[in-house]
Amino acid sequence: MIRVLVPATSANCSIGFDSLGMALEWRSVFTFEESEEFKVTGCDPEFANENNLVVQAFRLTAQTFGKKMPVFHMHTETDIPLARGLGSSSACVVGGIEAANAWFDLKLSKEEMLKLAIVLEGHPDNAAPALMGGMTACFKIPDSKKKPNQFKSENNTDRSQNAKPEEAKDEFIHSLMDIDGFIALAVIPDYEVSTPEARKALPEKVLLQEAAAQIGRALVFREAITAGNEKLLYTCCEDVFHEPYRQKLIKEYGELKSLADQYEIPFWISGSGSTMLYLSKSVEQLEKVKEELKNKFPNFGYRILKPARKGALVEYV
Ligand SMILES: Nc1ncnc2c1ncn2[C@@H]1O[C@H](COP(=O)(O)OP(=O)(O)OP(=O)(O)O)[C@@H](O)[C@H]1O
Ligand SMILES: N[C@@H](CCO)C(=O)O
Structure with missing residues (x-):
C-alpha cells in the first residue's frame, strides 16, 4: 500500500500573487492499494468516482509516462476544508502525482512533479509548497502562448481529460525559503x-x-x-x-x-x-x-x- 501525506498551503502570501506560497503542517492523507474493483472512499460522495481530483492527477501522470491506469482503492483522510484558500485542491493533485510516481517507480524529481501539478492547478503557488515544503517562490519561463489557468475547470469535472501530457513540459523556476520561527x-x-x-x-x-x-x-x-x-x-x-x-x-x-x-x-x-x-x-x-x-x-x-x-x-x- 502507498500512503501520501500532503501539507495544506497558503498561497499568495500577501504580495506574491500566483507565485509565493507556504506549506502548513496540516496534512491530507491519501492511500492507494491494489483492488479487484476501482473504489474511492473517505470523501464526499460527490467525489467518490473516477473524476476525483486525486485520481485525475494519478491518471495524468500515468498518461504522461505511457503507463496503463491500474485498478485501485484510493482512500482519503482530510479535514482541510474545501474552497477556503488552504490548498485542498493542490493537496489532491500532489497526492495523485506522488502516488503515481511511487506506484510506477518513475523516480520523478520534485521539479518534474511540479510541472505535472501545474497542468491541473493552473498556477504554482499552492502546488510548489505542497510538493517541496517551506515557502516557495515560483515563476514560469515565458515561452508559451498558453493562457494561465487554462485547465482550471468547474468542480468535480475531469480536468485531466482536457489536460494534455505535453503541457507538462513547461519549465518553472522555483526558490525555497526557510520559514522556521514563524x-x-x-x-x-x-x-x-x-x-x-x-x-x-x-x-x-x-x-x-x-x-x-x-x-x-x-x-x-x-x-x-x-x-x-x-x-x-x-x-x-x-x-x-x-x-x-x-x-x-x-x-x-x-x-x-x-x-x-x-x-x-x-x-x-x-x-x-x-x-x-x-x-x-x-x-x-x-x-x-x-x-x-x-x-x-x-x-x-x-x-x-x-x-x-x-x-x-x-x-x-
Ligand atoms: N478530497 C477531495 N476529493 C476530490 N476533490 C477535491 C477534494 N478536495 C478538494 N477537491 C476539489 O478542489 C476544489 C476546491 O478547490 P479550490 O481551488 O476552489 O479551493 P482550495 O484548493 O481549497 O483553495 P485555494 O486554491 O485558494 O488554496 C473542490 O471543489 C473539489 O473540486
Ligand atoms: N494564486 C491563486 C491561489 C488559489 O488557487 C489565486 O489567488 O487565485
Whole structure:
C-alpha cells in the first residue's frame, strides 16, 4: 500500500500573487492499494468516482509516462476544508502525482512533479509548497502562448481529460525559503469562496507604479522572512494585486486587517480565500488575536499551524 501525506498551503502570501506560497503542517492523507474493483472512499460522495481530483492527477501522470491506469482503492483522510484558500485542491493533485510516481517507480524529481501539478492547478503557488515544503517562490519561463489557468475547470469535472501530457513540459523556476520561527493562525470563515469565482473578481491590468511598489515589497518580504524580522514583514504585507478586489467576497476582511495593523503582524488572504492568515513569531500574540476574533466570529474555525518544513511525504506500508 502507498500512503501520501500532503501539507495544506497558503498561497499568495500577501504580495506574491500566483507565485509565493507556504506549506502548513496540516496534512491530507491519501492511500492507494491494489483492488479487484476501482473504489474511492473517505470523501464526499460527490467525489467518490473516477473524476476525483486525486485520481485525475494519478491518471495524468500515468498518461504522461505511457503507463496503463491500474485498478485501485484510493482512500482519503482530510479535514482541510474545501474552497477556503488552504490548498485542498493542490493537496489532491500532489497526492495523485506522488502516488503515481511511487506506484510506477518513475523516480520523478520534485521539479518534474511540479510541472505535472501545474497542468491541473493552473498556477504554482499552492502546488510548489505542497510538493517541496517551506515557502516557495515560483515563476514560469515565458515561452508559451498558453493562457494561465487554462485547465482550471468547474468542480468535480475531469480536468485531466482536457489536460494534455505535453503541457507538462513547461519549465518553472522555483526558490525555497526557510520559514522556521514563524507560526500561522488560520482564521477560517464558515463559508466557501471558490477559486474560479475569486479569479473573476480580479482586474485585467494593474498600474505600473503599483506593480513597481509591489516588486519592492516582495523583495524586502523575502529578506524579512530570511532574517525572521516580523515587523519588517508586516510592513511588506500590503498587496494591491488581489486583496483589494477580493474583499467583497470576504466581508470580515477589513476587521481582521485592522487587527493586524493594530498589532503590526503580517496578515493576508490565504490563496483565493475565504481563510485569512496571520503570521507571527509569538504564539502568545496569535492566541490573543484568536481569542479576540472568537468573541466576534464564534462560527469561524481557528487553527494555529506550524509551517511544514517538508512537502509531500510518501510511505510504503
Ligand atoms: N478530497 C477531495 N476529493 C476530490 N476533490 C477535491 C477534494 N478536495 C478538494 N477537491 C476539489 O478542489 C476544489 C476546491 O478547490 P479550490 O481551488 O476552489 O479551493 P482550495 O484548493 O481549497 O483553495 P485555494 O486554491 O485558494 O488554496 C473542490 O471543489 C473539489 O473540486
Ligand atoms: N494564486 C491563486 C491561489 C488559489 O488557487 C489565486 O489567488 O487565485
